[in-house]
Amino acid sequence: xxxxxxxxxxxxxxxxxxxxxxxxxxxxxxxxxxxxxxxxxxxxxxxxxxxxxxxxxxxxxxxxxxxxxxxxxxxxxxxxxxxxxxxxxxxxxxxxxxxxxxxxxxxxxxxxxxxxxxxxxxxxxxxxxxxxx
Numbered sequence: 311x312x313x314x315x316x317x318x319x320x321x322x323x324x325x326x327x328x329x330x331x332x333x334x335x336x337x338x339x340x341x342x343x344x345x346x347x348x349x350x351x352x353x354x355x356x357x358x359x360x361x362x363x364x365x366x367x368x369x370x371x372x373x374x375x376x377x378x379x380x381x382x383x384x385x386x387x388x389x390x391x392x393x394x395x396x397x398x399x400x401x402x403x404x405x406x407x408x409x410x411x412x413x414x415x416x417x418x419x420x421x422x423x424x425x426x427x428x429x430x431x432x433x434x435x436x437x438x439x440x441x442x443x
Contacts, residue, residue, distance in 0.1 A: 315343035318425045319393050319432060321363055328353040328385055331367035331378070331395075335403070337428050340395070341365070361385045364392045369403030375410070379417035383437065392419065394433040401429055 321327060321344050329341060329352040344365065345351055353359055364382045368375060382392045394410065397403040414421055414435050423434035 313343055313347045315340045315427055316347040318427060319344070319363070319365075319434075321347055323347055323349060325362040326353065326359055327363045327365060328355075328357055328359070328361045329365045329367075330355045330382060331372065333367065335369070335397075336367045336395070337430055340427055340430065357385060359385065360387050360390075362387055362390050364390070365395065366392055367395045368405070369397055370405050371403060375405065375413035376416045379413060379419060379435070383417065383419070386437070388437065390437075391422075392435040394435055395427070395430045396433070398426065398429050398431045404431075 325348065327344055327348060332341065341352060352365065353361065364386060366378065366382045368378055372378065379392065379394070386392070396405045396410065410433055411421060418438055419435040420438055421433050422436055425432040
């Protein structure tokens with residue numbers, strides 16, 4: 311189904327979703343699934359809008375994950391969440407689970423869910439004190 315990935319990420323029509331870190335290796339079917347459910351394009355890196363969800367593509371060679379997460383939180387609504395998309399274990403650019411947890415904590419985030427989406431692993435991160443998935 312076209313909206314399967316969006317459903318796995320609990321993204322629904324009416325939400326505002328920003329996509330950051332997209333590159334040629336990212337799975338465009340995940341982005342397209344979300345756009346299909348939203349009925350509009352994902353917002354780009356440079357948006358000033360407050361977002362419900364930030365879809366963040368990140369690979370080991372992309373730099374400091376803590377810095378990336380801090381930047382991703384800036385446009386988030388207080389009850390918003392970051393879906394950190396990293397290459398699945400064993401794939402080039404994969405990030406160890408412990409590194410994700412530690413980086414999230416340092417950025418003021420807590421992981422609430424994890425989903426496998428094709429060759430990518432999605433980690434749902436929320437701001438401390440939020441109960442949202």
